[in-house]
Amino acid sequence: MTVSGCPTRRETGRIRGSTVIASHSAAHPETVTLDNVSLRFYDTRARQVRDFTPLHEGCVSLYLCGATVQAPPHIGHIRSGVNFDILRRWLIHRGYAVTFCRNVTDIDDKIIRVAKDEGVQWWEVSERNQRAFTYAYDVLGCLPPTVEPRATGHVPEMVELMHRLIDRGHAYAAEDGSGDVYFDVPSYPEYGELSNQRVEQMRTGEGDERDKRDPRDFALWKGARPGEPQWPTPWGPGRPGWHLECSAMATKYLGPVFDIHGGGIDLVFPHHENESAQSKAAGDGFARYWLHNGMLTTGGEKMSKSLGNSLLIPLMIRRVRPVELRYYLGQAHYRSSLDYSDEALQEAAAAYQRIEGFLTRVAEVAGPVPAGAEVPADFAAALDDDLGVSQALAIVHGHVREGNTALADGAKERAAELAAELRTMLAVLGLDPLSEQWAGSGAESAGMRDVIDALVSVALGQRQAARARKDYAAADEIRDQLGAAGVLVEDTPQGPRWELKRG
Numbered sequence: 001m002t003v004s005g006c007p008t009r010r011e012t013g014r015i016r017g018s019t020v021i022a023s024h025s026a027a028h029p030e031t032v033t034l035d036n037v038s039l040r041f042y043d044t045r046a047r048q049v050r051d052f053t054p055l056h057e058g059c060v061s062l063y064l065c066g067a068t069v070q071a072p073p074h075i076g077h078i079r080s081g082v083n084f085d086i087l088r089r090w091l092i093h094r095g096y097a098v099t100f101c102r103n104v105t106d107i108d109d110k111i112i113r114v115a116k117d118e119g120v121q122w123w124e125v126s127e128r129n130q131r132a133f134t135y136a137y138d139v140l141g142c143l144p145p146t147v148e149p150r151a152t153g154h155v156p157e158m159v160e161l162m163h164r165l166i167d168r169g170h171a172y173a174a175e176d177g178s179g180d181v182y183f184d185v186p187s188y189p190e191y192g193e194l195s196n197q198r199v200e201q202m203r204t205g206e207g208d209e210r211d212k213r214d215p216r217d218f219a220l221w222k223g224a225r226p227g228e229p230q231w232p233t234p235w236g237p238g239r240p241g242w243h244l245e246c247s248a249m250a251t252k253y254l255g256p257v258f259d260i261h262g263g264g265i266d267l268v269f270p271h272h273e274n275e276s277a278q279s280k281a282a283g284d285g286f287a288r289y290w291l292h293n294g295m296l297t298t299g300g301e302k303m304s305k306s307l308g309n310s311l312l313i314p315l316m317i318r319r320v321r322p323v324e325l326r327y328y329l330g331q332a333h334y335r336s337s338l339d340y341s342d343e344a345l346q347e348a349a350a351a352y353q354r355i356e357g358f359l360t361r362v363a364e365v366a367g368p369v370p371a372g373a374e375v376p377a378d379f380a381a382a383l384d385d386d387l388g389v390s391q392a393l394a395i396v397h398g399h400v401r402e403g404n405t406a407l408a409d410g411a412k413e414r415a416a417e418l419a420a421e422l423r424t425m426l427a428v429l430g431l432d433p434l435s436e437q438w439a440g441s442g443a444e445s446a447g448m449r450d451v452i453d454a455l456v457s458v459a460l461g462q463r464q465a466a467r468a469r470k471d472y473a474a475a476d477e478i479r480d481q482l483g484a485a486g487v488l489v490e491d492t493p494q495g496p497r498w499e500l501k502r503g
């Protein structure tokens, strides 16, 4: 059974933090209609930027290869989640109903190995790490997937897909009785089209196969070894191959043909090549656009295990706030590689604090600022063009600079106008500090801010009184004491203002 790519419960309209509120064009006449949307994405298979037209008007179906839950996630694992969350939010903002399927690979060699080493069941390892991934996605403000299927819950769909491939002459069960089922690579001449390789020059697949006809053939299904978890099939008991599960789940939830398949660039070969080959050989259209995010590196190299352990999400959000970590992970173009350093992380946190600082100052002089009606045209153009987040952030910071100048000039209305647009842009990026997701995430949570404000006002009143009687030593001491408590006081033409020191 397949489900249409456009569900009845649509995720459309404007995003307020993690809450998606449906809107209607009558109520929001300024909302962009689909007629004037010109989205373009770099499609890995076409090796060029292509105009995006969805299969069904107004709907986008999106599949993302999610976690293999063999260990808890470090920031390298979660970058893809943040990148594709921004894509999804932009599609929603553009008025599309998005069905987002992100799978969980809950069985593989390493999960079995970890379970054996710890003397626990494989599912205990999967459960524990899946919870760690869910926490990481949530804490970084990624909208939950429309559906998050697990591999082991979809064995019947995989068996059905293998039947189709065997019937069409593109797969075979190993003759050694091992229960392995292989995809027959030479039977499918288009193999290599996604990763742009010629089949005769390809390296061979994974190492543990038993009775393959051709070294390039890859396992759809792995026959059971003694003591390993297993599920029955007509070819013998075993467990899912990694590639097969994604094809089976994408097709089940998004249909035989769907709009966008995403994942890290390291998955292009063999994983995505194999997904594409087995689905197309079975007669499905499969993904129409392939989008791949760049890797997170350290010192220009792939992240080592030990370094990865120091970059686990719970540790990272002690160094910076979750919203600052999201800013850091999302700021570069999704296709570029992001080289991690502590300095770059701190710079990103400081850049985000400049945005927050401006919104706080505007609220102080002009009252609460509601999010604006629509994003600026140049911001929209940047995101339409292969999700140009770095260009979009340049426009965000331009607004902050212009807004600060307006505040300094006493142009409150202009500052408030810029702040409203700023909030709309930040919401699309999942970074609006005043959204439901992030409000109260920092030290300045709403209630505490009022309490601190009252206490600081008392101290500032005493400082003012000390100055009035020309007791500058006492006035400076009050300021220093506030500083020691983490309250920075700044004298402005409008009187003293304060903010909390960060970090």
Ligand SMILES: [Zn+2]
Residues within 6 Å of the ligand: 064, 065, 066, 246, 271, 275
């Ligand atoms: Zn996959």
